[in-house]
Amino acid sequence: MSTPVLIVDGKPLQTAATFPVINPATGRAFTACQLASLDDLETAVAAARRAFPGWSATPVDMRAAALAAIADAVEAEKEALGRLLSSEQGKPARTAAMGEMNAAIMWTRATAKLRPAMETIRDDESGTVQVHRLPLGVVGSITPWNHPVLIAVWHIMPALLAGNTVVIKPSSYTPLSTLRLVEIASAHLPPGVLNVVTGEGDMGRAICARPGIDKIVFTGSTPTGRSIMASGAANLKRLTLELGGNDAAIVLPDADVDAIAQKIFLKAFNNSGQTCAALKRLYVHESLHDALAERLADLARASVMGPGDDAASEYGPIQNKAQFDFVCSLAEDAIANGGRFLAGGAPLDRDGYFFPLSILVDVTDGIRVVDEEQFGPILPIIRYTDAEDALARANAGENGLGGSVWSSDIAAATALARRLVCGNVWVNDHSVISPDAPFGGAKQSGIGTEFGLHGLDEYMQLQTVRVPR
Template identity: 65%
Template sequence: MLDTPFNLVINGQPVGSAGRIDVIDPATGRPFAHCPLATIEQLDDAVAAARAAFPGWAATPIDARADALLRLGALIEENQADLAALLSREQGKPVKSAQGEIGGAVYWIRATAGLRPKVERIENPEGPVIEIHRKPLGVVGSITPWNFPVMIAIWHVIPALLAGNSVVLKPSPNTPLTTLRIGELASAVLPAGVFNVVTGDVEIGSGIARHPGIDKIVFTGSTGTGRAIMRDGAANLKRLTLELGGNDAAIVLSDADVDAIVPRLFSASFGNSGQICAAIKRLYVHESLYDTVAARLAELAAAAVVGPGDGADSQFGPLQNRRQYDYVRALAEDAKANGGRFLSGGEAPDGDGYFFPLSVLVDVSDGMRIVDEEQFGPILPVIRFSDPEDALARANRGENGLGGSVWSSDPGAAAALAMRLESGSAWVNDHSTISPLVPFGGAKQSGIGVEFGQHGLDEYTQIQTLRLPRG
């Protein structure tokens, strides 16, 4: 067990708690650390601290707020090695991938800190001067998942703080430790109460959703939990940004360049062991390329090294938690029972930890669980089609609409088809690539609102219309 203590961060101070949570190493399935279990009273304390800090932070010039966030980014960068080692241990991803997540978070902070709310003016030559300003909302509650605990926390927190809000953040109880460390670093550069971190499970998450002192919630996670947050937040009309489940489809047309696209399909499907909201979860391939694409993907999957995060050769880590591991195994068994055939993987190895091999599955179709449900793991179902219109209809079937892509040697034709995908993001010859200045969000049941860029910053503000006499 790690000897270093972990604490809540409330009003700029480390705070302990009588209760605690075991944090599991997914490579062994055993606890390796503890973190405090916050009480509802401590959540109330965090919200009270955030409310008290809000007026002063909102009144701080935005350039000064941005400078403070840049200093936080510099502190995270200075501590990158230690943070990455801790992140790898609690999340399971290889250390190199964890270093990439920490570095990506720093990059995101720096890009986001350059954004500024815009003042719009309505032309009204004969009437009053009309300006549309954007003002901070108040206290933002952030609830983050376990797949990218640091990166997603940064996605939530940095634009909220830049816009002038204060924040209470709850990380996943599966991966709380690195986020707590970042909360400690933030206390060195932000005023007390501006950024608070509390840990807990359902009780604390529901408490945030219901809390009358929280004005907005930003949540990344399952659609079911998003619906519960929306219901509980209705009591005080909380603003919401919800990035929810995705079951992204990719469509490979008959003229696609197999040599060029297979490595990119592989990366977009299996990154982070498939635990990415906008990963390819369903791959529709034209019948003329079906066998070749599936075989090539299976070769890459079979050659991949799945191992513990600190393994020198590990390219992919275990699934993050037992619940997800059991779910992925159940999907694999259901696929086999219904005629699916694994070209690679398909069986969990013996031994400790939540390891599942990268798996390519053929002879499957819509209506099977592995196609209709979001697996959020390293199984890629490859589905045959003959008519692109049929593939599009199948890609659009279902409640999710986070992302989708079309792969072809004719980008114009592919773009025309991609624009008909019912998804918040669409790619041509690419998938799941994102950037801090490009808005990202879901259609249908995959979310409400967007993150990133100017549109994402606006989500943390309230419009105020100002009418001024002319002259």
């Protein structure tokens, strides 16, 4: 596959500058990507604004047919696109990268089946009152580096189905797979409906401040989300912000260690822990703590970590040097505060940004690795004696994306899970999402909702229509 290019107004955009794209398995650049200028952003926004009247007037069934065609086209290229994704993100090509591609295809097809609702509030002798839903205009999408294709799909597809046009900026760490996704999709859309620009913080800030963009959808850190809110205030941009999570899980004393260990392990270390709704803090009753910790450590030690193009690799590196250094600092701080690693705990002595899957005990709240979102392959296990105390600690802090309770008593676990202050809760599972159910954060973990009809509403303006008899 040749290096993907920027698509603006339905055609390739040539830029004067480029920037290197690093393979995190080596720490070295493997190609260069086009770097957009602020003038290029102006061109993209102008193209999206020109395309909006025609696209918004296109019947929703035709817009849905375009999404279905995009899904088919992505499926035809998913092997090559998955390898490209693996090269820039680091995740194993044959498993995690292909899983992301399959999820992106499935999500696109599921989104194509949604239809905006029209509600009749009143229909009587005085007249009718109906609520219609109208597209907003131009949507600016800013996506992260952990799941670059799938999250781009989460942003783009409902925006397009709702009748909006889009300007997307992928992370500068992982731009290529998103650029290729846009190339593929643009062949099935009118010019200007979907445009892509690249850049770092200055480009993101320009998108957020640009008056010609009506809505921002962003997935990333809470500090950046706050900055986006401030930048978008000038024209009261609509916002959907899926921000940081430090998801807690509570294991009750009646849980079956044999039944839950493997699942907890997978939910903590999916994508080497680089998932917003991964299980990131594990509170375990003292009666089960040692047994579950040892079981998880056994699984960590047996896991194979390596480059994405190695068929034996089960887990890949941390995606970038800054995040790698942050994870290393959390491990060092934990050890300095009495923490003990049963598995891992120090970076691997090899090229690239490899930090092993790590199980940490003898830590508690107040230590950085517990209080901060590590977004990497360290799972701190915190011993507790009273479930109410564990619940209070799980609810402490500014994040509220997800949480879970693990128990053999489903009713008791569900009752406790409902008291977790977060947007998503699970019983005997974690981080399971689907395109038909809303997903969003509480507290500082975000604003707005994604997925399903609730998520589609985020891309539309309610219009109340009153008609007398």
